[in-house]
Amino acid sequence: MSRTIEAKKVRVEEITEKFTTAATAVVVDYRGLTVSQITELRKQLREAGVEFKVYKNTMTRRATEAAGLAGLNENLTGPNAIAFSTEDVVAPAKIINDFAKKNDKLEIKAGVIEGTIATADDIKALAELPSREGLLSMLLSVLQAPMRNFALATKAVAEQKEEQGA
Numbered sequence: 038m039s040r041t042i043e044a045k046k047v048r049v050e051e052i053t054e055k056f057t058t059a060a061t062a063v064v065v066d067y068r069g070l071t072v073s074q075i076t077e078l079r080k081q082l083r084e085a086g087v088e089f090k091v092y093k094n095t096m097t098r099r100a101t102e103a104a105g106l107a108g109l110n111e112n113l114t115g116p117n118a119i120a121f122s123t124e125d126v127v128a129p130a131k132i133i134n135d136f137a138k139k140n141d142k143l144e145i146k147a148g149v150i151e152g153t154i155a156t157a158d159d160i161k162a163l164a165e166l167p168s169r170e171g172l173l174s175m176l177l178s179v180l181q182a183p184m185r186n187f188a189l190a191t192k193a194v195a196e197q198k199e200e201q202g203a
Contacts, residue, residue, distance in 0.1 A: 045096060052092055052100035059121040062149040063129045063160055064109065067091075067118050069142035078136050078143070085128040088121045108154045112147040126150065127166055134164030 056062060067075060082089045092100075094113045101109045120129040130148070137143040145157045155163070167175070 048092070049096050049099045049103070052097055053103040055088070055090075055119075055121045056100060056104040056106060056149060057152075058123055059149065060124060060126045060151055061120075061122045061129050061163075063120045063133050064112055064146045064148055065118050065120070065133060065137075066115055066144040066146055067142075068116050068144075070140060074140055074142075078133070081132050081136065082120055082129065085132055086122065086124055087129045087132065089118060090121070091116075091118045106149055106152075106154055109147055109149065117146065125169070127163060127169070130160045130164040131166075134161055 070078075079089050094117060097113050097117070097119070098110045101107055101113075120133060122129045133143070133145060137145060145160050147157060148155045148160045150159065150163060166172070
């Protein structure tokens with residue numbers, strides 16, 4: 038086999054591995070963005086631990102088929118970039134969605150959320166979720182509310198008995 042075919046096979050395997058190990062992958066059309074805008078987007082994604090790559094569509098199609106995500110292929114037309122996150126499910130969707138609001142040239146096409154193909158609307162809905170820390174603080178406040186109410190009721194009863202005894 039020639040070296041180029043061998044190199045392409047290695048690249049397809051690399052992309053397949055990224056799709057299978059990623060918690061979230063977001064496919065975007067970056068047509069019309071300036072180099073400085075793309076650099077700013079890459080910087081924001083890198084700070085969040087998200088990898089942002091541009092691959093040839095034919096290689097990406099082969100990789101999605103190997104990863105069992107062939108339904109994503111219909112969105113792989115034109116210039117595409119893919120944001121992969123192995124740890125945070127929400128981070129790539131949130132960063133890209135916020136960036137797309139400021140730069141209307143960036144278009145979210147589709148994605149993969151924990152092994153399931155997601156539409157652009159699914160990605161945008163994921164981006165609107167609060168962060169992990171925000172969700173944990175909401176859960177904590179919900180769990181603390183009954184204890185807080187119990188403590189306030191106990192204090193009120195104690196104060197009432199104190200007034201009656203005095």
